Amino acid sequence: MTSLQAETPSGALPAPIVTTPRCYLRPYDPRDAPAASSLANDAEVVRFLRDRFPHPYTLDDSHAFIKSTLEAKPVLDFAVFATPNGDCAGEFAGGMGLTPGRDVQSRTWELGYWIGQKFWGQGIATMAVKAFARWAFQTFPELHRLEAEVYHMNAGSIRVLEKAGFTKDGVRRGAACKKGVVMDVHVYGLLRDELGGLE
Ligand SMILES: CC(C)(COP(=O)(O)OP(=O)(O)OC[C@H]1O[C@@H](n2cnc3c(N)ncnc32)[C@H](O)[C@@H]1OP(=O)(O)O)[C@@H](O)C(=O)NCCC(=O)NCCS
Known part of the structure; x- marks a missing residue:
């Protein structure tokens, strides 16, 4: 067992910050590390992400990332749990987070996310992004623009x-x-004022 794994706690898991019919998001917990590393260690997932997302993605990578998310103030990275059939325990399905911009772009925050391949095509990312964007604007009054960068x-x-x-x-x-290619x-944005028109 590594020093990072030794810190695994027991007790209640963190409460969800948003809940949708297909998934919920909550702060990470060290107990998420095995499922997270297993789903993240996938060339089909990583090819759409930045190089700082490790590949291969080890259990230690997972523990280190989760530890960093829990030390952040405020916490801006969250685990996504799939809840098929209304299963309230859910199954770890991916990650979603925010990165505040700097200097004059400090009110523009980048949105990033990934969903494990076995959960693709179930509408999880769409519901999670919609709910998380609303949560972000409600939680952080200074946030003016959410931005996402996507490879073509x-x-x-x-x-x-x-959607x-x-x-x-x-x-x-x-x-x-990425990998020489x-x-x-493509740059996408959602402004605070545009949230009202969304279902
Ligand atoms: C992109 C990603 C988040 C989509 O997650 P998901 O939960 O499968 O998405 P959804 O089920 O909500 O699908 C949303 C829509 O995209 C469509 N879609 C999903 N994958 C697609 C693909 N490979 N090609 C074309 N359309 C696709 C779905 O059909 C759906 O559209 P529809 O409702 O009109 O049918 C997921 O594939 C992923 O994590 N990929 C790797 C990491 C990544 O790309 N992160 C984002 C970086 S910007």
């Missing part, structure tokens, strides 16, 4: 953002390079 070939994520009410603000041509980055 990530049709699933583009669809998620569009969640984000607007495509532009394309940063050739802005990203240059990609366009």
Whole structure:
């Protein structure tokens, strides 16, 4: 057992911050680490993410990330749990988080997310993004704009953002390079004022 694993607590799990018919989000708990590393250790997931998302994704990577999320003030990264058939315990399905911008863009926060492959196509990301965006604007009064950057070939994520009410603000041509492949980055935004029009 590593030093990180030794810190695993017992007792109640953190309470959900948002609940939808298909999933809920709550702060991470060290007990999520095995499920998180198992789902995150997937080339099909990582190819759409930044290089700082480790690959392979080990149990220690998972423990280190979860520890960092719990030390953050405020906590801005959350675990997504699938709740098929209204199962209130749920099953770890992925992650979603916010990164505040800096300087004059401090009121623009980046939204990031991933869902494990076995949960794809169940509407989980769409519901989670919609509910999490609402929670973010309600929780952080200073937040003015949520932003997401998507690689041009990530049709699933583009669809998620569009269904969640984000607007495509532009394309940063050739802005990203992963494994030697240059990609366009599509920039999506959702402003606080636009939240009212969403269901
Ligand atoms: C992108 C991702 C979050 C989608 O999660 P999901 O829970 O499967 O998404 P949903 O089930 O809510 O699907 C939303 C829509 O996208 C569509 N979609 C999903 N995957 C798709 C794909 N590969 N190609 C085309 N459309 C796709 C769905 O059909 C659905 O549209 P519809 O309701 O009109 O049928 C998930 O595939 C993922 O985590 N991928 C790897 C990491 C990643 O890309 N993160 C986002 C980085 S910007």
